[in-house]
Amino acid sequence: MKRQLLDFWVGLFVALGIAALVFLSLRVANLTGLDDGSAYSVLAEFDNIGGLKVRAPVKSAGVTVGRVSDIDYDTVQHKAVVTVAIDSRYQFSTDTSMSILTSGLLGEQYIGIQTGSDSEMLQDGDLVWLTSSAMVLENLIGEFLFSKAKEGTGDTEAQ
Amino acid sequence: MSDYLQRVSGFFQALGRPVTEQLVALGRAARFFVEVILASGICLRRPGLVVREMYFIGVMSLVIILVSGLFVGLVLGLQMYDTLERFGSGDIVGMVVALSLVRELGPVLSALLISSRAGSAVTAEIGLMKTTEQLTAMEMMAIQPVARVVAPRFCAGILSVPLLTAIFNVVGIFGGYLVAVHLLGVDTGTFWSQMESAVDFRMDVVNGFIKSVFFAVAIIFIAVFQGFHATATAEGVSLATTQTVVKSALVVLGMDFVLTAFMFRGI
Structure with a gap:
């Protein structure tokens, strides 16, 4: 294969690969955010x-x-x-x-x-x-159960 | 009595031989690795050789990488969406596809594909050169075969594999995008923003890249080693080619676990 053509294909391949890496860092990982x-x-x-x-x-x-x-x-x-x-x-x-x-x-x-x-x-x-x-x-559920239990005892005392 | 003793010692010999043989092979591989690294200076002096090998390893593997990447992405999108939708979180399919590709599937699958597409070819090529005594002829002309034949392929492999992995990842994400947005109706903005918020540059992209570099060294070294040390017969070359694919697959999968354990231990 001719030298020039070979270089062209390899160059295209490297450019594609670097473009993919840049895409991954900028678009996918959003590196452009807060610096x-x-x-x-x-x-x-x-x-x-x-x-x-x-x-x-x-x-x-x-x-x-x-x-x-x-x-x-x-x-x-x-x-x-x-x-x-x-x-x-x-x-x-x-x-x-x-x-x-x-x-x-x-x-x-x-x-x-x-x-x-x-x-x-x-x-x-x-x-x-x-x-x-x-x-x-968990604390929230605990508090909720506690208040429910208190309500329950309050009712029985009222009766 | 002496016959009995002989049989016992023969048993132990048969038990020990595979172990010592493996150790000898490992030692030879380590020595060869150093030899290749030392000879790699030629890659800088004669970049034309590396470019030629990059054509065979990188450019010729593009088609299989593009097609497999696309289909892996398509299937991941479909499967993940199906499962995630049960929890009502089908929207994060973009994030799941990107994370699994960048972290694991991209480096591992492309390493496996490249080792069977290019690694086996490298082994067969070098093995055949050895069988036809081209390597010996080179030595006769005071050309080091390790520097002239092995090192350029080694360098080209290390340069090509990470690039091919990056292309695989991007095409896979594009496949996931096609399925999620155009087939399943996930919102485009949600797809990308979920991905951007979840994928971390240092943790995911850089670690995936480091993985692919390690895999590159492993698969291309196994390929050149098997070729260079193949038995100089047709049978030997065919055995070496098979061994390249089998050993590369095992080493890549084993290394993947070790590297992952190192990289994501902190989470």
């Missing part, structure tokens, strides 16, 4: 983070504004310390509250941000005070 260069980190302490994982989305009004970058345990206060990287395009006031929410009934957990009214904005390394823990389904 860490333009993000600031905020700490938040939770009593219970449930099933929250690193890289879970952080949403405000349903829009993804950041990601969970680290989860640690505070041995003094016995709380979970979550580091959240927020895109620097979005600013939130210092009295912002964070809560761990679940998408759907049994879906993935994410952090929801509810902004406050303070004029001062959160800076890199700040701690968010107002947090509410994850809803743990």
Whole structure:
């Protein structure tokens, strides 16, 4: 086979392969998303983070504004310390509250941000005070059963 | 009495021989591996040789990779949708297809396909060169057969397999897309967004790529080793070709488990 034609086919093959790799990284893995260069980190302490994982989305009004970058345990206060990287395009006031929410009934957990009214904005390394823990389904069922049982005993006492 | 002793020692000899033979073969393979790596410098000095081999290993395998990738994607889409729909989550079919292709099916299936399409051809080619004493002739002309014949095929294989795997993955995802969106009526946006949110660049795409590089080294090394060390007869070459396909399949599947255990242990 002629040299030129051979080179052409191999070149085409390599180009196809590289195009496939680029497609996999950009379209399938969505690498174009948030880049860490333009993000600031905020700490938040939770009593219970449930099933929250690193890289879970952080949403405000349903829009993804950041990601969970680290989860640690505070041995003094016995709380979970979550580091959240927020895109620097979005600013939130210092009295912002964070809560761990679940998408759907049994879906993935994410952090929801509810902004406050303070004029001062959160800076890199700040701690968010107002947090509410994850809803743990087992606790919820436990509470429900407990309240049902209490209702039951209340009825018998009334009679 | 001495007859009895002889029979006992003969039994132990027969028991030990396969083990020592395997160990000798393993040692020879390790030595050959180092030899090939050392001779691989020729791939940089004479890229023309590598391009020629890439044509035979890469370009000629394109058709089987494209067709198999497409059908694997189509079948995955159908099967996964059928099962997921029972839980009312048929929408995540895109994510399931992409994850299973990028993580497992892409690297493993393309390695198996390439080893039977190109690996066996490489073995037969080198084995026949040995049978017809071309390798010896080269040595007589002070040309190292390992550098001239083996190393370019080795380099070409390592370059081709990851690229073919990436093409397999993309075509497979396209197949899943065809079935899910055009046949089963999943929404296009949901299909892609579910996939994008679930597939991680580092965990899935990069790990899949690393897997395919490991498989590439394994299958192409088995192919050149079997060819280079084939018995110089027609029967020997046919045996070596069979051994290439069988051993590649076993090594790829075994390595896949080990690599997966290393990569996804953290989750």
